[in-house]
Amino acid sequence: MLKKFLLVIFSGLWCVTLVLAQRSANAQQDDLAVYKSNSCVSCHSQLAEPVRVSNKYLEWQFSKHREKGVSCDKCHGGNSTAADKQKAHTGVQKASVRESRLYAFNQPETCNTCHKSIVNSFVQSDHYKKLRAVGLGPTCNTCHAHMATKVLYSASEASDLCAQCHNAINFLPPRPEIPAQAEDVILAFQRANNVINWAKLLIAEDDATVLTLTPMRLSCDSPRLC
16 A cells, blocks of 8 residues: 555656656746847757856856847857858857957956946956956956856855955965955945845835824813814
8 A cells, every 4th residue: 555655656746847847948948939040059058068068058048148138149259140060150269368258358348248337347446457467357257257157245255255366375465354355345235235125124114004093172271272
């Protein structure tokens, strides 16, 4: 009896798994429908090997860029309308090549196509000036990772990232106060955000409060009231 019961349970779970997998596949196809004429997406979405290429595609698949309609060619270059592999990859270069749109020096110009205000602030920073002058400085991917798949929200993560350069391990002068300051800044932003959310909650509760006014009988003992 127990075996039959377990068999029914496992059969049910297997059916549910198949249904969910099919729904997931259908959802992915719906998501990619807008890219059906893009040869980069149609080809790379079918690749399982090499793992490096397949993983990069999946990073894009689950990125904000994909959600916003930013396809591979917008950053990597190439011809997304060409069916031929060689023609489709025309102009695509590794990020390590100085002429590449994804080379550290060139990333701000590439990202500026969509993120003008952010890039305008970045190119005025000391980080960018040192990056251009001697190649020692962060660029867009340093904080936002490949294809903007990651944004640093955690104070400890920001501190750890800053510490990768501003510590005594590499050849730069140790500046341990910089990672600490970065952590404090993130924490200050988080505190401000929490205060704002708290204020919104109090306002919402106040708006939901119904005041009941009870009529009051005025005394005529005073001439001013009668």
